[in-house]
Amino acid sequence: MKLIIKNIIIDALEKAYQAKLLPSSSFTKITIEEPKIESHGDFSTNIAMTMASIQKMAPKKIAEAILSSIDDPDNIIKDTQIAGPGFINFFINTKAWYPSLAKIFREDLKFGSENIGKGKKVQIEFVSANPTGPLHVGHGRGAAVGDAVARILSFAGYNVKKEYYVNDSGRQIKTLGTSVFLRYKSILGMDDPFPDDCYQGEYIIDIAKNIYNDKKDALLKTDEKSAVFYCSKIAAKDILTGIKKDLNSFDVIFDNWFSEQSLFDSGMVEKTIKKFKEQKIIYEKDGALWFKTTDFGDEKDRVVIRGNGITTYFASDIAYHQEKFLRGYDEVIDVWGADHHGYIQRIKASIEASGTDRKKFHVILIQLVNLLRNGKQIAMSTRSGQFISLKDVIDEVGKDAARFIFLSRHYDSPLDFDLEIAKKKTNDNPVYYVQYVHARISSILRKAEESNPVDFSAFDNNISELLLNEIEEIRLIKALSFYPDTVKISALQKEPHKITFYLMNLASLFHSYYNKHKVLTDNHAIMQSRLYLITAVLKTIRNGLNLLGISAPEAM
RNA sequence: GCGCCUGUAGCUCAGCUGGAUAGAGCAACGGACUUCUAAUCCGUAGGCCGGGGGUUCGAAUCCCUCCAGGCGUACCA
Numbered sequence: 001m002k003l004i005i006k007n008i009i010i011d012a013l014e015k016a017y018q019a020k021l022l023p024s025s026s027f028t029k030i031t032i033e034e035p036k037i038e039s040h041g042d043f044s045t046n047i048a049m050t051m052a053s054i055q056k057m058a059p060k061k062i063a064e065a066i067l068s069s070i071d072d073p074d075n076i077i078k079d080t081q082i083a084g085p086g087f088i089n090f091f092i093n094t095k096a097w098y099p100s101l102a103k104i105f106r107e108d109l110k111f112g113s114e115n116i117g118k119g120k121k122v123q124i125e126f127v128s129a130n131p132t133g134p135l136h137v138g139h140g141r142g143a144a145v146g147d148a149v150a151r152i153l154s155f156a157g158y159n160v161k162k163e164y165y166v167n168d169s170g171r172q173i174k175t176l177g178t179s180v181f182l183r184y185k186s187i188l189g190m191d192d193p194f195p196d197d198c199y200q201g202e203y204i205i206d207i208a209k210n211i212y213n214d215k216k217d218a219l220l221k222t223d224e225k226s227a228v229f230y231c232s233k234i235a236a237k238d239i240l241t242g243i244k245k246d247l248n249s250f251d252v253i254f255d256n257w258f259s260e261q262s263l264f265d266s267g268m269v270e271k272t273i274k275k276f277k278e279q280k281i282i283y284e285k286d287g288a289l290w291f292k293t294t295d296f297g298d299e300k301d302r303v304v305i306r307g308n309g310i311t312t313y314f315a316s317d318i319a320y321h322q323e324k325f326l327r328g329y330d331e332v333i334d335v336w337g338a339d340h341h342g343y344i345q346r347i348k349a350s351i352e353a354s355g356t357d358r359k360k361f362h363v364i365l366i367q368l369v370n371l372l373r374n375g376k377q378i379a380m381s382t383r384s385g386q387f388i389s390l391k392d393v394i395d396e397v398g399k400d401a402a403r404f405i406f407l408s409r410h411y412d413s414p415l416d417f418d419l420e421i422a423k424k425k426t427n428d429n430p431v432y433y434v435q436y437v438h439a440r441i442s443s444i445l446r447k448a449e450e451s452n453p454v455d456f457s458a459f460d461n462n463i464s465e466l467l468l469n470e471i472e473e474i475r476l477i478k479a480l481s482f483y484p485d486t487v488k489i490s491a492l493q494k495e496p497h498k499i500t501f502y503l504m505n506l507a508s509l510f511h512s513y514y515n516k517h518k519v520l521t522d523n524h525a526i527m528q529s530r531l532y533l534i535t536a537v538l539k540t541i542r543n544g545l546n547l548l549g550i551s552a553p554e555a556m
Numbered sequence: 557g558c559g560c561c562u563g564u565a566g567c568u569c570a571g572c573u574g575g576a577u578a579g580a581g582c583a584a585c586g587g588a589c590u591u592c593u594a595a596u597c598c599g600u601a602g603g604c605c606g607g608g609g610g611u612u613c614g615a616a617u618c619c620c621u622c623c624a625g626g627c628g629u630a631c632c633a
Contacts, residue, residue, distance in 0.1 A: 170632095300629090341627075515597040
């Protein structure tokens with residue numbers, strides 16, 4: 001519809017110029033927007049104002065020239081007006097909206113998808129929590145956002161792969177092994193002191209118990225180093241299994257689990273360092289190897305191999321990102337917690353150093369989550385083991401509510417997640433507000449089917465047979481017709497919350513309509529039309545919720 | 557100190573990359589269930605968009621500056 005209006009204006013501009021109503025043939029970019037206020041029409045354009053200096057005419061004169069040159073053979077425009085400083089407002093004929101409903105039926109599950117991705121290969125890496133403990137709410141936010149972005153991009157025609165980077169190498173894995181081994185020893189009656197920097201959580205003890213059940217005291221008979229190594233392997237695997245399970249119950253499924261250790265095993269880390277050495281962007285200082293990230297906009301150089309010969313986490317991360325682009329992705333997205341923002345520059349540096357355009361790499365920084373109960377903050381710390389895990393949250397409030405809350409805010413702003421609010425079934429907690437629309441419509445359709453089979457075939461051939469004239473109906477159709485645009489913007493900006501807000505708005509329009517007008521009426525023609533409309537709403541709500549990974553229940 | 561993010565109604569947040577009279581939900585107040593699900597709806601009230609400058613026809617939105625909060629600033633991850 002927007003496009004139609006735009007084309008009408010383009011034609012009018014051309015015609016006005018031919019008729020010498022406008023002195024210049026150079027026109028500025030035409031933007032069409034939907035005014036916030038209904039009395040300003042369905043669409044408006046500021047073209048007359050932006051062209052004022054080029055045409056050397058007053059905006060209102062330009063607007064008049066355009067309007068007098070408009071052709072509208074399909075009778076789409078009901079009325080126009082020139083308002084304010086020179087806006088041109090368009091009012092659309094009711095029947096002109098109907099085809100956008102037909103589109104929803106035609107495209108059904110694909111409605112809203114515009115293929116802006118054109119098959120572009122995109123990788124999105126998210127969560128990637130260290131396998132040293134269960135996922136917490138912060139990871140949950142990353143999971144919800146990453147997964148929703150992946151769903152939206154796929155829907156918009158990108159070829160998306162979801163990846164989880166497993167930090168199964170390095171110091172903290174060793175710490176994990178040590179923690180488990182100490183607990184294991186304590187089961188065997190050897191109570192060595194348990195250091196503060198070891199993982200304190202209950203789950204460590206559970207893992208130690210499992211190892212004891214399996215091996216009894218066998219580990220004491222090997223040397224301590226291999227015993228710790230064994231414990232770390234078992235523990236990491238065990239915890240990772242738990243993480244996978246939790247993500248599964250959160251409806252987050254990864255295409256690939258990428259092991260950090262594999263970068264060492266394949267020689268990728270070594271190879272990358274060697275390559276950068278040859279490029280002379282890695283140098284030695286104070287016994288360590290430094291990467292000259294300052295050459296690429298970072299504020300200081302960074303160590304890749306420490307004085308003790310051990311590589312830093314950054315070294316494997318460089319190799320990892322090299323590896324990602326070697327796999328042929330056109331775009332790589334990382335979802336990180338905001339506390340990692342200092343890391344962006346150096347990763348970008350490494351990408352640019354290898355000749356890849358840094359614009360192909362995009363970081364979504366997610367702000368912190370504060371977990372609350374009744375407005376009171378719940379203290380959280382992985383190390384101390386005093387925390388509520390993502391699983392606890394899902395168990396308590398449900399997957400749908402949790403996901404919706406995570407996605408109901410721009411990821412740029414910190415999020416207060418209140419467990420008590422998340423359980424409420426009122427407007428405090430809009431997930432049910434949106435789902436309720438789906439359930440309500442499903443219920444009406446069931447009831448309609450009882451007396452008469454619902455049959456929309458009459459509208460397939462002639463959409464103008466629809467009888468939808470109520471203002472609430474037009475508002476709904478308008479909102480529905482904006483859904484593809486919403487998806488598009490959400491995909492381009494990688495901002496899932498736009499979908500969330502769209503759905504809340506659509507839900508609000510529907511609930512208002514529902515309360516004011518009855519769908520199942522004695523007038524058969526009106527009833528069929530309204531069933532058609534609400535079915536379109538149902539499909540759109542279902543599609544939108546699906547992009548967020550939230551279910552659309554048929555009854556509540 | 558430097559860097560990133562944030563500052564919009566009492567509270568929690570939107571605001572479509574510059575548009576017209578800044579919007580929702582909650583909380584407050586007043587209404588609507590013998591009705592297709594009241595997990596809903598309708599109405600009232602509530603604002604120097606952190607402050608100050610600029611850019612232009614036009615700024616919550618862009619630029620500068622100041623103030624406040626969060627995070628980061630390791631040969632940790």
